[in-house]
Amino acid sequence: MRTQVLPVTEESIALAARLLNQGELVALPTETVYGIAADARNGAAVRKIFEAKGRPQDNPLIVHIYGMEMLHGIVTQVPVRARKLAEAFWPGPLTMVMPRGPEVSDVTCAGLDTVGVRMPSHPVVQAVIQASGVAFAAPSANLSGKPSPTNAQDTLADMDGRLPLILDGGESNVGVESTVLSVVGEHPMLLRPGYITKEQMEAVLGEEVLVSPAILEKLKEGEIARSPGMKYKHYAPKAQVTIVQGSFDAYRRYVQAHAGEGVWALCFDGEGARLPVPSIEYGKNHDGVTQAHHLFTALRDLDRNGAQIVYARCPEQDGVSMAVYNRLIRAAAFRVVTA
Ligand code: AMP
Ligand code: MG
Numbered sequence: 188m189r190t191q192v193l194p195v196t197e198e199s200i201a202l203a204a205r206l207l208n209q210g211e212l213v214a215l216p217t218e219t220v221y222g223i224a225a226d227a228r229n230g231a232a233v234r235k236i237f238e239a240k241g242r243p244q245d246n247p248l249i250v251h252i253y254g255m256e257m258l259h260g261i262v263t264q265v266p267v268r269a270r271k272l273a274e275a276f277w278p279g280p281l282t283m284v285m286p287r288g289p290e291v292s293d294v295t296c297a298g299l300d301t302v303g304v305r306m307p308s309h310p311v312v313q314a315v316i317q318a319s320g321v322a323f324a325a326p327s328a329n330l331s332g333k334p335s336p337t338n339a340q341d342t343l344a345d346m347d348g349r350l351p352l353i354l355d356g357g358e359s360n361v362g363v364e365s366t367v368l369s370v371v372g373e374h375p376m377l378l379r380p381g382y383i384t385k386e387q388m389e390a391v392l393g394e395e396v397l398v399s400p401a402i403l404e405k406l407k408e409g410e411i412a413r414s415p416g417m418k419y420k421h422y423a424p425k426a427q428v429t430i431v432q433g434s435f436d437a438y439r440r441y442v443q444a445h446a447g448e449g450v451w452a453l454c455f456d457g458e459g460a461r462l463p464v465p466s467i468e469y470g471k472n473h474d475g476v477t478q479a480h481h482l483f484t485a486l487r488d489l490d491r492n493g494a495q496i497v498y499a500r501c502p503e504q505d506g507v508s509m510a511v512y513n514r515l516i517r518a519a520a521f522r523v524v525t526a
Contacts, residue, residue, distance in 0.1 A: 190346060192339055192353045195311050199354055204319035206352055207232075212239060214328045214342050216356035217251075218309040219280045219364050219381070220335040220483065221342045222325035223350065224251070227261070230292035233324050237294075239349040242331040247297040248324035249282050249365065250304045253316040260290035261304060261322055268370045268392055275391045278308035280361050281383040284369040284414075295324040305365055311356040327364055328353075334422045334483040334518070337362050341487055362480035363510045367414060368396070377402065378414035380509040382479065402513050403504060405521045421517040424486045426451065426494040428519040432501045433526035435472075439463075441526035442498050449495030453485060458500070465492070472500075475507030482511055486518055 366381030470478030
C-alpha cells in the first residue's frame with residue numbers, strides 16, 4: 188500500500204472523511220500525539236488498526252467524538268462526574284471510561300463493557316469528525332511498544348505502507364497521550380496520567396481521585412490491569428534506558444562512572460554540555476509541560492543517534508510530571524536506580 192502524506196486542506200480533510208466512511212485508516216494529528224483513526228462502529232475497520240500497529244488485541248482503543256450529542260449510542264449513560272469533567276476539560280486531552288453503548292464495536296473495546304471516550308481540541312481532528320460524521324477509535328500512530336509520534340515524519344517512519352493517508356498538521360502540542368480516568372466505579376480512578384492532572388480533576392470534582400497502582404509501579408505477578416494498556420512494555424527506544432534518581436551532581440557522577448561506547452544521557456535543558464557523554468535534552472527541570480512536549484521525540488532521537496545505553500534524568504511525580512514519569516518508567520522497563 189502506498190502511504191500519502193498530505194498537508195491539511197479542505198481536499199485532504201474530505202479525503203480523510205471518505206476513507207473513514209469506507210472503513211479505511213487515516214493517521215492524523217491530535218493535541219496529544221498523532222493517532223490512527225478508524226470508524227469505532229466498524230469492527231473490520233478497527234481490526235486494521237491492530238494489524239497496522241501490531242497491537243495486542245486485548246488493549247482497548249479510545250473513541251474520539253465532537254459535541255456531546257455524539258455520545259449517544261457510544262455510551263449508555265453519562266455519569267454525573269463525567270458531565271462535570273467534560274464541562275471543565277472538553278474539548279481537550281482527557282479520556283473518560285464510561286458504560287459502553289450499543290454502537291461501539293466489540294473490537295474497539297477489546298470486549299470490555301466499558302468504553303474510553305474523549306473529545307479532542309485539535310482543529311484537524313474536529314474537522315475530520317465533522318466532515319465524516321464518524322466517531323473514530325484512535326490509538327497513537329506508533330508501532331506497538333515504540334514511542335508515540337508527535338509529528339507526521341515520525342508517523343511515516345512507523346506507518347509507511349501500512350495505511351493510505353497521513354494528514355500533516357505540524358507538531359502535537361501536548362506530546363504525551365491523554366489522561367485516562369475511569370468514572371464507572373465507586374470512586375473516580377486515574378488509569379493513565381496526562382496533561383489534565385489528578386489535582387485539576389480533584390478541584391473540579393471536589394473529591395479524591397484514586398491513582399491506579401500500575402501507573403507508577405510495575406504490576407505484580409498475577410495482578411489484573413484495570414487499563415489493559417498498562418501491562419505492556421511501552422514507549423521504548425531500542426536503547427536500554429535506566430532512570431537515575433538524585434540531584435544533577437549525583438547524576439553527573441553516576442553517568443561519569445558508567446561512561447563508555449554507545450552510552451548517552453537523556454537530561455534536562457542546559458545540562459548536556461556538563462556531561463561526559465553525548466546527550467539529548469528533553470525539557471526543563473521541574474517543568475512537566477516542556478518535558479511532556481519533548482519526551483517522545485527525544486526517545487526517537489536516541490535511536491536515530493544509535494544510542495545503546497541511556498541514563499535518564501528522573502522527572503517529578505505530581506502534576507503533568509506524573510505523565511512524564513509514567514511514560515519514562517515504561518520506556519525504561521521499570522529500571523530505576525538512585526545515585
Ligand atoms: P492508546 O490507544 O495507545 O492511547 O491507549 C489507550 C489506553 O486507554 C490504553 O492504556 C487502554 O488500556 C486505555 N483504555 C481504553 N479504553 C479503556 C477501557 N474501556 N477501560 C480501561 N482502559 C481503557
Ligand atoms: Mg499508544
